[in-house]
Amino acid sequence: MSTHAFRYNxxxxxxxxxxxxxxxxxxEALKDRSPLQRADSWMGADPEFSRELGRRxxxxMALPRRxxxxxxxPFARYVVIEELLVAGAPVSAxxxxxxxxxxxxxxxxTEAQRDKYLPGICxxxxxxxxxxxxxxxxxxLASIRTRAQRRGDGWVLNGHKLWTTNAHYSQSMIALVRTGEKPASRHEGMSQFIIDLKSPGITIRPIRDLAGGEHFNEVYFDDVQLGADALIGTEGQGWAQVTAELAFERSGPERFLSSIALLHTLIDAIGKHPDALQAREIGRLAARLFTLRQMSLSVTAELAAGNNPAWAASxxxxxxxxxxxxxxxxxxxxxxLPPSAGGGSDHAQVLAYLMQMAPSFSLRGGTREILRGIIARGLGLR
Incomplete structure (x- = not known):
């Protein structure tokens, strides 16, 4: 466990x-974007907006210039994504x-993989x-069964992934799959691959959520041919690689700003003269928000130092x-003021949307039970 985790940063x-x-x-860019649209920030895709961020x-941002x-x-990137999320920008793409x-x-x-993918990301x-x-x-995650088997110089992939966010418009997937036979440990024998989602044998089916969106997908692999260059990192080291990756997924501002649009409309709806209860509860939410931001910045500092703060990110x-x-x-x-999905005030509409979406927030990126097990191990409690 790092001695630097959760220091003030x-x-x-x-x-x-x-x-x-x-x-x-x-x-200027979001001046016509409604509060309801802003509530769908990091699940809302706008490829042209993404390209404009790339042009700027x-x-x-933290990647090498070459x-x-x-x-x-990472802190400059933190400033940008914090502002994007607070403003409700469409960043999902x-x-x-x-x-x-x-x-x-x-x-x-590999250097070839970096040259192929990183410029397009930027x-x-x-x-x-x-x-x-x-x-x-x-x-x-250790119970996955999707498998890539060697065939000649490449691999053949078969299996099924579920709850895959944005698979319907992504060009590529980084997948964790089994490559080893009868590993001594259930965390062994896994590898990561970069998969071209236009490859023959791949079927993507959307999953409609309660709010009517189709962010999640099922992805089927049926004898998908992968070249030798699809393997990323070291064969059999997928578990270690993916746990390092999850520190990026679990620690950013998106893990406490998904409902920020509702906090904005709530404050606007209450107005400048809250009663005692309203003032107290808004103050409590603000205090929690500031604390979470500081925790997130502390994890960013750990990542910047080259550490793997998996328990702190959890x-x-x-x-x-x-x-x-x-x-x-x-x-x-x-x-x-009751929620309203079919019209009404900005606050009523944002409330209705986030009431439907909020149950998923503790599922995506790892359930509470999984996260608390990671935290317990990090604290030496198990």
Whole structure:
């Protein structure tokens, strides 16, 4: 366990000035975007908006310049994504590629893989999804059964991935699959592959959620041919690679800002003269938000130092999603205004949307039970 986890961290002085640039851009770019649209921020895809971020150098920011990045460091990227999420920008198209696929390829990929994928990520043109969850596995990632078997110089892939966010418009997937035979440990014998989703033998089927969206997908692999260059990192080391990747997925501002649009409309609906209960509960939410932000920045500092703060990232995700799910409950406590999915005030519409979406927040990226097991191991309790 790192002794640096959750120490107080500030945005460095060289990164903070970027905030005003991003805010100015967003004020103009999103001026016609409604509160309900803003509530769908990191699940809302707009490829042209993603390309514009790429043109401004705000994607792949921490990647080396030779691949199209800015070598700006993780805190500069933190400033950009924080402003994007708070403003409710449509970031879903590039989100996974920028957040974790790019850093994973930089760390474990070959030079050919870096040259092939990283420039497109930085331009906002190359989108990735993550192939982890499977049917009948729940949150037990070690129980996956999708398998890649060697054939000649390449591999043949068969299996089924589930709850795959954005597979329907991503060009590529980084998938964790089994490659070994009868491993001594259930965490052994797994590898990661970069898969072209246009390859023959791949079927993608959308899963409609309660709010009517189709962000999640089932992905079927039927004798999919993979070249030798599809393997990323070291064969058999997929578990170690994917746990490092999950630290990026579980620690960012998106793990406590998914309901921020509702906090905005709630404050606007209450107005400038809250009663005692409203003032107290809004203050409590603000205090939790500030604390979660500081925890997230601490994990960012760990990642910047080259560490793998898996247990600390799990803390951010666990506490952050609880905060996100509590906001709709608090909103109903403070205002006698029912949710409305078919019209009504901005607050009523945003409340209806996030009431439907909030149950999924503690599922995506790992359930609470899985996260708390990771935290317990990190604290030496199991």
């Amino acid at each position: 500030r945005i460095p002085p060289n990164a903070e000035p970027l905030r005003e640039q991003v805010r100015g851009f967003l004020a 150098g705000w994607l792949g 691949y199209g990045g800015a070598e700006a460091g 590039h989100w996974i590629a920028d957040r974790q696929s790019g850093p994973l390829i930089l760390r474990y990929g 331009r906002g043109e190359r989108y990735f999804c993550i192939g982890m969850s499977e049917p009948n596995s729940g949150s037990d 803390c951010v995700k666990d506490l952050g999603t609880q905060f996100e799910q509590d906001i709709p409950e608090v909103a109903q406590l403070l205002l006698d």
